[in-house]
Amino acid sequence: MKALKRVLPFIRPYTWIAFFMLITTVLPVVMELIVPRALRTVIDQGITPGDMAAIWRGSAVMLVTAVIGAIATLGQGYCRAELSQGLAFDLRNKLFAHIQTFSFANLDQMQTGQLMTRLSSDVDMVRMFFSAGLALLLRALLMITGSVVLMALIDWQLTLVMAVLLPLAGVVIAVVMRLAQPLFVIVQQKLGTLNTIVQENLAGVQVVKAFVRERHEIGRFETYNADYMTQHITVGRLLAVALPALTILTNLGIVAVVWFGGQSAITGRLSVGELVAFNNYLMIGMAPLMLLGNMLTMVSRADASAGRLWEVLDTEPAVKTAVSPHTSATLQGAIHFDHVSFHYNGGEKGTQRDAEAARSGAEIDQQNSPRSLHSPRLTSENGNGRSGGQDVLIDVSFTAEPGQRVALLGATGSGKSSLVSLIPRFYDANQGHVVIDGVDVRDWEPEALRKHIGVVLQQTTLFSGTVRENIAYGRPNATLDEVIAAAQAAQAHDFIMALPEGYDSWVEERGANFSGGQKQRIAIARALLVRPGILILDDSTSAVDMETEAKIKAALDDLMSRTTTFIVAQRINSVLNADKILVLDRGRITAVGTHQELLASSPIYQEIYHSQLGRD
Numbered sequence: 001m002k003a004l005k006r007v008l009p010f011i012r013p014y015t016w017i018a019f020f021m022l023i024t025t026v027l028p029v030v031m032e033l034i035v036p037r038a039l040r041t042v043i044d045q046g047i048t049p050g051d052m053a054a055i056w057r058g059s060a061v062m063l064v065t066a067v068i069g070a071i072a073t074l075g076q077g078y079c080r081a082e083l084s085q086g087l088a089f090d091l092r093n094k095l096f097a098h099i100q101t102f103s104f105a106n107l108d109q110m111q112t113g114q115l116m117t118r119l120s121s122d123v124d125m126v127r128m129f130f131s132a133g134l135a136l137l138l139r140a141l142l143m144i145t146g147s148v149v150l151m152a153l154i155d156w157q158l159t160l161v162m163a164v165l166l167p168l169a170g171v172v173i174a175v176v177m178r179l180a181q182p183l184f185v186i187v188q189q190k191l192g193t194l195n196t197i198v199q200e201n202l203a204g205v206q207v208v209k210a211f212v213r214e215r216h217e218i219g220r221f222e223t224y225n226a227d228y229m230t231q232h233i234t235v236g237r238l239l240a241v242a243l244p245a246l247t248i249l250t251n252l253g254i255v256a257v258v259w260f261g262g263q264s265a266i267t268g269r270l271s272v273g274e275l276v277a278f279n280n281y282l283m284i285g286m287a288p289l290m291l292l293g294n295m296l297t298m299v300s301r302a303d304a305s306a307g308r309l310w311e312v313l314d315t316e317p318a319v320k321t322a323v324s325p326h327t328s329a330t331l332q333g334a335i336h337f338d339h340v341s342f343h344y345n346g347g348e349k350g351t352q353r354d355a356e357a358a359r360s361g362a363e364i365d366q367q368n369s370p371r372s373l374h375s376p377r378l379t380s381e382n383g384n385g386r387s388g389g390q391d392v393l394i395d396v397s398f399t400a401e402p403g404q405r406v407a408l409l410g411a412t413g414s415g416k417s418s419l420v421s422l423i424p425r426f427y428d429a430n431q432g433h434v435v436i437d438g439v440d441v442r443d444w445e446p447e448a449l450r451k452h453i454g455v456v457l458q459q460t461t462l463f464s465g466t467v468r469e470n471i472a473y474g475r476p477n478a479t480l481d482e483v484i485a486a487a488q489a490a491q492a493h494d495f496i497m498a499l500p501e502g503y504d505s506w507v508e509e510r511g512a513n514f515s516g517g518q519k520q521r522i523a524i525a526r527a528l529l530v531r532p533g534i535l536i537l538d539d540s541t542s543a544v545d546m547e548t549e550a551k552i553k554a555a556l557d558d559l560m561s562r563t564t565t566f567i568v569a570q571r572i573n574s575v576l577n578a579d580k581i582l583v584l585d586r587g588r589i590t591a592v593g594t595h596q597e598l599l600a601s602s603p604i605y606q607e608i609y610h611s612q613l614g615r616d
Helices: 008-047 052-100 112-154 160-203 205-210 214-267 272-290 292-313 352-361 416-421 446-450 467-471 480-489 493-497 516-529 546-560 595-601 603-613
Strands: 335-342 393-400 405-410 431-436 453-456 534-538 564-568 580-585 588-593
Touching: 008 052, 008 112, 008 272, 052 112, 052 292, 112 160, 112 272, 112 292, 160 205, 160 214, 160 272, 160 292, 205 214, 214 272, 214 292, 393 416, 393 431, 393 580, 393 588, 405 416, 405 603, 416 534, 416 564, 416 580, 453 516, 467 480, 467 516, 480 493, 480 516, 493 516, 516 534, 516 546, 580 595, 580 603, 588 595, 588 603, 595 603
Parallel strands: 405 564, 405 580, 453 534, 534 564
Antiparallel strands: 335 393, 335 431, 580 588
16 A cells, blocks of 8 residues: 555645544444444343343434444545545645656656546545545444454453454454455556546547547557456456455354353353353444455555656656746747757657657557557557657757748658757757757756747648637737737637637637638647747648648748747748748758749759759
């Protein structure tokens, strides 16, 4: 229970509730332990001599204890609900907040389904333990301890029966828990894998429909669902052994007490009332052992789930904040790459877009071995996996002056998106330095740096909410006029006003009710609204027509004159007017210059130019 013990500090805000929960757990046990003693009084002092007063007194005591126990149990239920739900609330918040600190380097190695399982199922398993399991465990310990003490007060020699039974029961419990806990870890991992398959299927439902792969996806889900069920059955079979074993031990104890206690009662060493009370205490002490089947399941699953939560909480963000980070209210936009080399963790990806495409379409390992937190192998677009640690950027050096328009051109997988992802510090370079306004990005406070950078990715993400909320995502306090101005610059205003509710129109999940071009224009407006000192356009107009792209460029010309802009493009006409064009090939900068300079000096640029616009 090491993982569960680490959760205990989360109880501190609920100390008083935990205290009352303890009181309301102890009180019913005390009342239950009083009943056999009252029954002994009824038998020995009431029934045997025929004293009705003693019978009434004993009956009254049992009635009062039952009422007090019921009231305490009611209070315990309230305390359990308050404590467990508050604990789950704090755990989920802590987990989600910690995930938000992860960089792309962390998230590239984690499956979305596994993280969702931790935030939902694993947190719920821990909650259930603190709701019911902890109270049951405490109750069991109190009942066993109290019954043994009271049995010893009646007849210490007969109590030796419990001295034999309890160690045997402890051995059974220890063996079952040791075997069950790792199995429950596998169960939760398989549940996470199942959630990953569902998440991938829903995210890629258009591809599934387009290629008529519904039957394949159903079969794939059934395979993993059957694997999950089989693992559950394996655990159930193991736990099924515990209950019969504990039942046999309990019955052996009863037989021993009746045999030896009966002989003592016949010889007069024990009264009938004492024998009945002793037997009741034996049942009170052994009853928790009978319930340990459910308790074992709850404790083992909770400990396994807590361990999975700490796997995430113990993961350090790959991008760390400096001890004394640099902040600035303004950004000039001077950028210098100094002999920068970079590779992804594991080296499996060629570009950030390759990673996203691979992550959404990667096949999950179909082995029956337990899944880890890390994702399956990611491959580049051409299907060839890269060897671990292979650089996707090699000795890259260049300078971008404030207000300069820099274009990145190259084949897919040449490292364009990887290069611009180092500027807002989504990743850290493995070698060399990325310097912004004379300060290494590692010395910048990440949030302070990113507030000055507007980013538009090719894979556009919109959130559920209104159009206005999506555009104002980076500046929630922006006025409607500012939102409209940004939308007009992005050529999004006209189609937004054509919507039934204009800027208050609802955006469905992942922007399903908008076209690709419309989503890109909303994303451009979102980036413009933050008034960035650095603007990164990563193939951001690939889904719009040439006329709309020309209008967007015309609207952005004034902004770009005041902002250092990086344009990642596939279309050559998107970069013709750039102040500086970087031509990348296999992670290296092979040429730098303006359009005219590169057309005269760079064979790669010439090939791209002529292939798109023709040699005439």
